[in-house]
Amino acid sequence: MSKSPSFNPKDGLLVVSNLKKHFPVETSFTAKVLSKSRHFVHAVEDVSFYVKPGETLGLVGESGSGKTTIGKLILGLHEPTAGSVYFEGQDTSLVKGSAKKALRKKMGVVFQDPYSSLNPRKNVKDIVSLPLRTHGMKDHKELEQRVTTLLEQVGIDPNAAGRFPHMFSGGQRQRIAIARALATNPDLVVLDEPVSALDVSIQAQIMNLLLDLKKEFNLSYLFIAHNMSIVHKMSDRIAVMYLGKIMEMADADQIAFEPHHPYTQALMSVIPIPDPKVEWGGTVLEGEIPSPINPPSGCVFRTRCPAKVVNFGTGDDTVCDRIEPPLIDLGKEHYVACHLFGKDSNGKAKKSKATNRKSGRTKKVSRGKS
Amino acid sequence: MAEKLIKVEDLKTQFTTKRGLVKAVDGISFEIKKGERVGLVGESGCGKSVTALSLMKLVPAAHNERVFGKIIFKGQDLVPMKDSQLKEIRGKQMSMIFQDPMTSLDPVFTIGSQIMEALGIHQGLKGKESKKRAIELLALVNIPSSEMVVDYYPHQLSGGMRQRAMIAMALSCEPELLIADEPTTALDVSIQAQIIKLVRELSANKGTALLWITHDLGIVAHLCEKIIVMYAGKLVEMADTMTLFENPMHPYTQALLRLAPKLERGKGRMPPIPGTVPNLIDMPPGCRFADRCPKCMDVCSQEPQWMEVEPGHWVSCFLYSKDGKN
Amino acid sequence: MGLGSYIIRRLLQMIPAVLGVTVIVFLLIHLxxxxxxxxxxxxxxxxxxxxxxxxxxxxxxxxxxxxxxxxxxxxxxxMGSSLHYGLPTTELLARAFPATLELTFLAMIIMVVFSIPLGVFAAMKRDTMADHGSMIVSMLMYSVPSFWLGIMAILFFAGVLGWLPAFGRASPTIDIQLVTGFLTIDAIIAGNFAAWVDAWKHILMPAVILAATGTAVNARLTRASMLEVLRQDYIKALLSKGVPMRTVLFKHAVRNALIPVVTFITIQFGQMLSGIVIIENVFSWPGMGTLVVTAVGSRDFQVVQSLVLVFALMRLSVNFLTDIAYSFIDPRIRYD
Structure with a gap:
């Protein structure tokens, strides 16, 4: 049963609908012979979201949350187990042949590691022009011109186009990777941890560049990262993921300053803010993320949730143990998957008492800023 | 006034490589008091990890390394010491945890046997007694079912658990100084929070001084009492945490604080530092931050002095003099 | 999962391999x-x-x-019979197999005993004369074909110096009861000291020559593996705990460095089985290598077929033994 809302494929430039990806667990030949049951890694479990034109959606989560898999599913690098990815209203799995190629042209990607994502044996010109050549641009002059423009846009001296990746620093390589992603004039760029491997001063340069490019070319970004501060800085809206599911999705400031879901609240309270006056470590989650091979029943976060509903004495399973909370709409594009936030009989979202629980962080931060 | 635990004087660590002499650490001086928690902050390649290894005299011998200067630990200079003398200090009075918990435990021995090894060397514990202590130590760092985990191999534990085991090992002989080299960089933010909280508690309970090396100003802001900022092999600023965040003096510290990812309403570009960290081979004379510094002056082609411009606030920049601001 | 069930699992996994080998060997005659x-x-x-x-x-x-x-x-x-010798193949094998096994075993022992300490030594003395010297020697050993080494050794030790016999397993005058088929052991069982010395004199040269290439390559590999291990964080972590350098090197580093070396020794064993065909012929060693050349030459296909089967089974058994050895050295294997 689907617990996520099904968005209209025309709701955004990119619409992801009840997306699911299970990877079979690698087992040895004998293990396969001896036991019939096969295990699956539930990497992405019923995820729905949309990215509007010109918007940045931040996808944030810790390792094992499935955020990178989602990026790959969108780019067609993995086949979804179930669900659909709609781009400009079209179901991408139904697009075939030359239309598929045209579709790929509209999506760019930048990966985390600027050292392994560029072919060390190709020079910058070859790397940046590859997507153009793939899409049929043959004229040498035209290619050269486009590469020059792209390199200038990302702040790389076009005279260096003949050099090889190892002659550039990490930040410069990431610029080259961005130029390659922009080569085909895409509408959507999937940014998978694009600044995580970089130093603070370089990080800022790349983030600025991405913001400038977005403005200039009216790009939409899917910004995947684990660092909440960076995601917040870059995104209009943020989806918080845990164990393959979206826990909360809302406006970036809403997530950062008025988080509703206990997981988002906990996450926000442990971000080390570089300011000793801001309280830190209000809610330190105990334990570790459960195995995605055998995720908990009911709410996947319940094993670590500080707000979990507990049944005293009876020993019965609680609602959190038994029922998977649906991702419900609280209005104003604010979605949350938690039993603290239910729907009343009219189907209208209602906030339970617990909504007043705010993270200690929020207060302190706002005081610090006033 | 707390007692001095370690005093580093004009420490220099150099490697000879095929491309030239690398001055990874180039004349740094600072001290740590007993029980004090100090953060050493800098970007990659600034020499902060080499500093940590130099303090433990663990700089890889393969690179023809040389360490100059003085490392006075409880009145003894470690620099001229031989391995046999260092054995009495390493692990017993000063220990270290590393960045990657996946590679800092020997994969072919159990967690327990690796803890027991240190207990055997420094406290002469053997057999059952030693194992009992190892289990206690694992429990101390909040590892669940420690009596089982003691017999696990490193690969059977998650990154966070391994880092806890590393901490248990490092604290097994209750050292007076714990050096932590980016121990949470490889971990998720919620696990990072667990580790920081644990180290903060243990340090407070046992009076262990801490040298926490990181690129993340956010962590040291909440963990350390004093912060040292390092750039291209040299110290640029040192002050107690509150002072450093409220009144950063060095333009590099100011830039780092401005750029450190934080949560603020409203978006927009951040004024970045232009350029990159300079190459540590054949470093030009003068201030190393000069070519990226917005406040660069003619005098910056000379070497700035490391001086205490206000009580407890050290900086090396020509913008300041010994009497305070210019 | 315990070691016992791991062994059983590995044995079960061998069954299809053994069947595969028999099919290939059987088809040999048709191919x-x-x-x-x-x-x-x-x-x-x-x-x-x-x-x-x-x-x-x-x-x-x-x-x-x-x-x-x-x-x-x-x-x-x-296993059928030999047209050339007019004897059942099993009887031929009963004579040749222990001879080959004895030679290979000794060569393996020589290889392990010399290559690993040499590699560890070179790694510890990295970039010194001793390191470069031993690595140059091992490179030379690796580059020189073993049959040429064999011939040179015969010329020098048997010809010029006359210290060692040039060929065969034993002098014709020696007569002892065969129990294990290994002359160096059977001589002890028989209590015949002269036979024991004679057996050693005969086996020494071929075994050393057979081991030469493997020793050279393995020493280089051990050195590289050791250097890789010494770069690891856990070496620094061990030193930071106050573990003495000697303990770090010999208890921790060597054991980790041996993991890839053990795999390599298996591969070396396979190469030794092909090398033995040449060495046995150079030294006229009455083993399977000599037998296979004679059998091929005399188109004794059933014998060839059986020899290939025995060679293949030897190889499989060594792979099996290596995997078991592995699980002792590397705890990650057993539990995976």
């Missing part, structure tokens, strides 16, 4: 270009002899039936 029977008879154009041999080999029956009877014979320990 020989041309008519094997005609080749075996080599020009004796007697049609009656031809038919007789064909029937004896069972080549007139359907393939599956042939395979099944081949397997049934194997199970009874019947």
């Amino acid at each position: 020989i270009p041309g008519d094997p029977v005609a080749m075996m008879l080599a020009g004796e154009a007697d049609p009656q002899a031809y038919d007789e041999l064909r029937t004896r080999l069972g080549l007139d029956r359907p393939l599956l039936e042939q395979y099944l009877s081949y397997m049934a014979n194997l199970a009874r320990g019947d």
Whole structure:
């Protein structure tokens, strides 16, 4: 049963609908012979979201949350187990042949590691022009011109186009990777941890560049990262993921300053803010993320949730143990998957008492800023 | 006034490589008091990890390394010491945890046997007694079912658990100084929070001084009492945490604080530092931050002095003099 | 998962491999270009002899039936017989197999005993004269073909110096009861000291030459593996705990460095099995290598077939033993 809302494929430039990806667990030949049951890694479990034109959606989560898999599913690098990815209203799995190629042209990607994502044996010109050549641009002059423009846009001296990746620093390589992603004039760029491997001063340069490019070319970004501060800085809206599911999705400031879901609240309270006056470590989650091979029943976060509903004495399973909370709409594009936030009989979202629980962080931060 | 635990004087660590002499650490001086928690902050390649290894005299011998200067630990200079003398200090009075918990435990021995090894060397514990202590130590760092985990191999534990085991090992002989080299960089933010909280508690309970090396100003802001900022092999600023965040003096510290990812309403570009960290081979004379510094002056082609411009606030920049601001 | 069930699992995994080997070995005779029977008879154009041999080999029956009877014979320990020697193949093997095994075992022991300490030593003395010197010597050993080394050794030690015999397993005057088939052990059992010395004199040169290439390569690999391990964080972590350098090197580093070396020794064993064909012939060692050359030369296909089977089974057993050894060295294997 689907617990996520099904968005209209025309709701955004990119619409992801009840997306699911299970990877079979690698087992040895004998293990396969001896036991019939096969295990699956539930990497992405019923995820729905949309990215509007010109918007940045931040996808944030810790390792094992499935955020990178989602990026790959969108780019067609993995086949979804179930669900659909709609781009400009079209179901991408139904697009075939030359239309598929045209579709790929509209999506760019930048990966985390600027050292392994560029072919060390190709020079910058070859790397940046590859997507153009793939899409049929043959004229040498035209290619050269486009590469020059792209390199200038990302702040790389076009005279260096003949050099090889190892002659550039990490930040410069990431610029080259961005130029390659922009080569085909895409509408959507999937940014998978694009600044995580970089130093603070370089990080800022790349983030600025991405913001400038977005403005200039009216790009939409899917910004995947684990660092909440960076995601917040870059995104209009943020989806918080845990164990393959979206826990909360809302406006970036809403997530950062008025988080509703206990997981988002906990996450926000442990971000080390570089300011000793801001309280830190209000809610330190105990334990570790459960195995995605055998995720908990009911709410996947319940094993670590500080707000979990507990049944005293009876020993019965609680609602959190038994029922998977649906991702419900609280209005104003604010979605949350938690039993603290239910729907009343009219189907209208209602906030339970617990909504007043705010993270200690929020207060302190706002005081610090006033 | 707390007692001095370690005093580093004009420490220099150099490697000879095929491309030239690398001055990874180039004349740094600072001290740590007993029980004090100090953060050493800098970007990659600034020499902060080499500093940590130099303090433990663990700089890889393969690179023809040389360490100059003085490392006075409880009145003894470690620099001229031989391995046999260092054995009495390493692990017993000063220990270290590393960045990657996946590679800092020997994969072919159990967690327990690796803890027991240190207990055997420094406290002469053997057999059952030693194992009992190892289990206690694992429990101390909040590892669940420690009596089982003691017999696990490193690969059977998650990154966070391994880092806890590393901490248990490092604290097994209750050292007076714990050096932590980016121990949470490889971990998720919620696990990072667990580790920081644990180290903060243990340090407070046992009076262990801490040298926490990181690129993340956010962590040291909440963990350390004093912060040292390092750039291209040299110290640029040192002050107690509150002072450093409220009144950063060095333009590099100011830039780092401005750029450190934080949560603020409203978006927009951040004024970045232009350029990159300079190459540590054949470093030009003068201030190393000069070519990226917005406040660069003619005098910056000379070497700035490391001086205490206000009580407890050290900086090396020509913008300041010994009497305070210019 | 415990070691016992791991061993059982690995044994079970060997079954398909062993069956595969028998199929390939069985098909060998059919894969020989041309008519094997005609080749075996080599020009004796007697049609009656031809038919007789064909029937004896069972080549007139359907393939599956042939395979099944081949397997049934194997199970009874019947590997056919040699046309050249006029003896059952099993009898030939009973003589040749221990000779080869003794030589290979000794060569393996020489290789392990010399290569690992040499590699560890070179790694510890990295970039010194001793390191460069030992690595240059090992490179030379690796580059020189073993048969040439063998011939040179014979010329020098047997010819010029006269210290060691040039060929064979034992002097003709020696006569001892064979128990294990290993002369160096049987001589002790027989209490015959002269025979013992004689056996050692004979086996020493071929074993060293057989081990030479492997020792050289393995020393280099051990050095590289050791250097890799010494770069690891856990080495620094161990030193930071106050563990003395000697303990770090010999307890922790060597054990980790051996993990890839053990794999490599298995590969070396496989190469030794091909090397032995040459070495045995150079030293006229009466083992399977000499036998296989004679059998091929005399088109004794059933013998060749059986020898290939034995070689393959030896290889499989060594792979199995390596995996077991692995699980002792590397705890990650057993639990995966």
